[in-house]
Amino acid sequence: MAGVCDICDKRPAFGNKVARLGHRALKRKVKGRSRRQFKPNIQTVHAVVDGKPTRLNVCTSCIKAGKVERR
Template identity: 45%
Template sequence: MSKVCEVCGKHPVAGRSISHSHRVSNRMFRPNIQKVTIRDAKGHVRRANVCTSCMKAGKVERA
C-alpha cells in the first residue's frame, strides 16, 4: 500500500531517535494512512489512501 496521502501529500520522513544516554539511531516518522472510499471532485466514487488527519479535518467527502 502506498505510504503517501492522496489529499495532502503527507509522506514518511526520516529522523533520529535519541535515548536518555544520547545514543542515536535512525527512525521513520510514518503518517497514519488508511484506505477509504471517497467521492472525488468529479463526483466519482473510488478508493483512496488518505491520512487520518485529513479525515478528521473533513478534507475528504466519504461515500
C-alpha cells in the same frame, strides 16, 4: 504508493531515535542515536471524487479536517 496521502501529499519523514539514560541517572544524558522513520497514519477510504466513488489513501488528519467526502 501506499505511504503517501493522496490529499495533502504527506509522506514518511526521517529523524533520530534518541536513547537516554534512566530516571535514576545523575543527568539525563543521551546514550545513543540511531536513524528512524516517522510514518503518517494512512487509511484507505472510499470517497466521492468528481461524482464517482473512488478508493483513496488518506492520512487521518485529512479525514478529521473533513477534506474527504466519504461515500
